[in-house]
Amino acid sequence: MAIILGIESSCDETSASICIDGEIQSNIIANQTVHEKFGGVVPELASRAHQQNIIPTVSEAIRVAKIQKNDIEAIAFTRGPGLLGSLLVGTSFAKAFALARNIPLIEVNHMQGHILAHFIEDPKPKFPFLCLTVSGGHTQIVLVKDYFEMELVGQTIDDAAGEAFDKTAKILGLPYPGGPLIDKLAKDGTPRFDFPEPQIKDFDFSFSGLKTSILYFVQKNTTLNPNFLKENMNDICASVQDRIISILLKKLKLAAHQLQITDVAIAGGVSANSGLRHALTALAEKEHWKVFIPKFEYCTDNAAMIAVAGYYKFLNQEFVSQEITPLARWSVNY
Template identity: 70%
Template sequence: MPVILGIESSCDETSASVCVDGVIMSNVIANQTIHEAYGGVVPELASRVHQQNIVPAVQQALLNAKVSKNDIDAVAFTRGPGLLGSLLVGVSFAKAFALAKGIPLIDINHMQAHILAHFIGDKNPSFPFLCLTVSGGHTQIVLVKDYFDMEIIGQTLDDAAGEAMDKTSKILGLPYPGGPLIDKYARQGNPDAYKFPEPQIPGYDFSFSGLKTSILYFIRDNVAQNPDFVSQNMADICASVEKRIATILLNKLQKAAQAYGIKDIALAGGVSANTGLRLGLQAMAEQNGWNSFIPKMEYCTDNAAMIAIAGYHKYLKGEFIGQDVAPMARMAF
């Protein structure tokens, strides 16, 4: 009955989780509000706040799980990809904890962990399945053959979907983080009010740079005619942008599912918390006879539970790493 401590510190959430025999017993997330004043994550500030949060987060995770430090059999941690300074805090803590307790270390790829979040709980996809992984820095369609046998069959050629949402929120003058606010306004708007272009990229790859530019020009031109255009039409703009981003993602996913003949379709990553995208996948699944899988909200954004469950499956395979491990800002599958 292995007990795994999971550590996540890839960006601006400090998180700790305890997994006991494949069951998540706790998942503590400490958010960083300091970045709101700057309109985005400031890497240096993020790493400093991680240093302040990591010990309390781990202590709370242990308390919530009702286990002690001596019960931990291994420490799983996010090695990358992410902000190097933020990763360094989590990696250093994991190494020190493992060294002090004489237990093994397990390094985890952050993007693989988002996919493996689907194995938290009872409703799990069957291998092979397709996973649309969407975050602020990544947009990928992944063919998942086994827990750690994954192949990226499509990805963004430039900007990620989450980045397009963040850029849109800045253009609209919304405070950081803008993604949840776009989601909130979109629920009140007409998704067909405005039409934005869909990039014509071959295969299963994505591009969002052109969409970002079209949104910028659309707002610029309309504000020139009516200075109050954004405030008067905020809900419709957000709904229309959200719909276009969702259709770009889901149209590619549908194309891949049909080509590979796969019926189990999953959604993961921070942007998978977006209501429009979640509803869109569920509707498309009904139309195509798919089995759709979307993690609970707390497992969509960055969290240590996904690190712990990934660490559990690596522990079963005996895949450990030495104390000479270093964080990687860029990390391939």
Template identity: 75%
Template sequence: MATILAIESSCDETSAAICKDGKILSNIIATQAVHQKYGGVVPELASRAHQQNIIPVVEDAISSAKIRKKDIDAVAFTRGPGLLGSLLVGTSFSKAFALANNIPLVEVNHMQAHILAHFIDDPKPDFPFLCLTVSGGHTQIVLVRDYFDMEIVGQTTDDAAGEAFDKTAKILDLPYPGGPLIDKYAKEGNPEAFQFPEPQIPGLDFSFSGLKTSILYFIRDRQKEDPNFLQNNIADICASVQHRIITILLGKLKRAAREYGIKDVSIAGGVSANSGLRKSLEEAAVKYGWRVFIPAFQYCTDNAGMIAIAGYHKFLKKDFVGQDIAPLARMSF
């Protein structure tokens, strides 16, 4: 029996969750609208917003779960990777809460937590399985042998897929965050309207920097020919860009599934909320006989629910850390 308070503060969402015996009782997320006018996350503003949000968010999580502070057996927190200032707020709060209540601390790797979000709800994948983790900062194919036995078998050599979405949105003059808007416009467009190149990267690794550059030059050149090109073709552009990013992602995932002989395939991370990626993965499942696992929307983007389930499984192993623990902006598996 274990009740875990989880804290997530790796970027620009302040989140707290309560997990009891492997079941998520609450998952509260406070977003930060302050970044919208800057077109991206400003680290200093993010850390200040975390300081303002963290106590109300934790109180809301405890209240919504209908428990008391004295019922909490441990505090799980995101140690990294992420923005150092943001991580520092969550780490400091978690250490103080644990010290004040004389309960243990559990550190959690943010990217491992995205993968372990698949163990919140049924159905759950069987080990081993492959997980495509796709976010604004990471693009990885991970071979998951057990809860904490994970191997990155492919990753981006430069930019992440989520960054490609966000930078494209900025080129298209869409407001931040632009990734969901590209997904929205793509539903109305023709994915074959414009052709963008697919990087020829060997093995299971990815590259998105060249794709971003080709999109930039494409828009620049077409705008010179027709000043109204963007507004007249926004849906087709979004659909074509999204289609190319998805084909790159799924092409490598298919290769990984074939190489490792694995039929349980999953996606995780913020970009896994993209409807086009979800649909394409489900189509691939039918074609290749995969069992596909996709977390609920609330567990795709940064959230404390995934930190809680990861923390719960670490708690069962008594994998605790001391008060001298420090956040890590870069943190490997």
């Protein structure tokens, strides 16, 4: 029996999970509300909150899984990418726990963890499949050939889709985190405002120009009508969301056609967006794809995906030494 403790602390969620023989038994997430008044994550405050949360979060994960800490056979942790201070807390805890228990350490790349979240529950994709990973810091199309054999076939050349959502929310005066609010407001709106689509070659993305066009659009219309945002908020949110989704799915469709892949998945925080989930499902029906979308709790940052990734590495005896250090920027050689 393989009992793995997973630790995720890459940004502003402290999470711990217990995985037994590939099955998740607990997935505890401690959110941080301290960042709301600042309109974004403050790295120093995030790392301090991780220090406060990590021990009770791990203890709760062990309790819910109905095991004892002495039962744990290995500890998997997010080494990167992410905020250095936040990663340092999780890495330090993992190293100390492993040293005290004399058990192996397993490093996990955060983005690979998001992709492997698809192996937490059935139905699970078959290799090879395409995964669109979309978050606040990354937007990628990855060809997944095996659990840890992956090829990056497309990525953003500037900003991520999640950042486009959050920066748009800030422009519109919405509170942090703004991405989920745009999704909520868009449900009651009509995408009647036209925003430009970037012309980027191959399977790559760009969102910086879109953000600039949204800013100029808001500045121009609020100058003409000070009540413009209040009167049109739902439609603006629907229009922005519609354009971001169309950009994402156009490239995903292009990649699927050229690579001749019919199993398609999404992962990362933005994969929790209801508009994206519905649009991908509709596209999959037209294209005759098998589509895989994680449960909401496995879309945002969570330790279950780290524990599952750790389980597959455990089977291959892929361990690291106590000399390991976190990496704020870590591009896996897909």
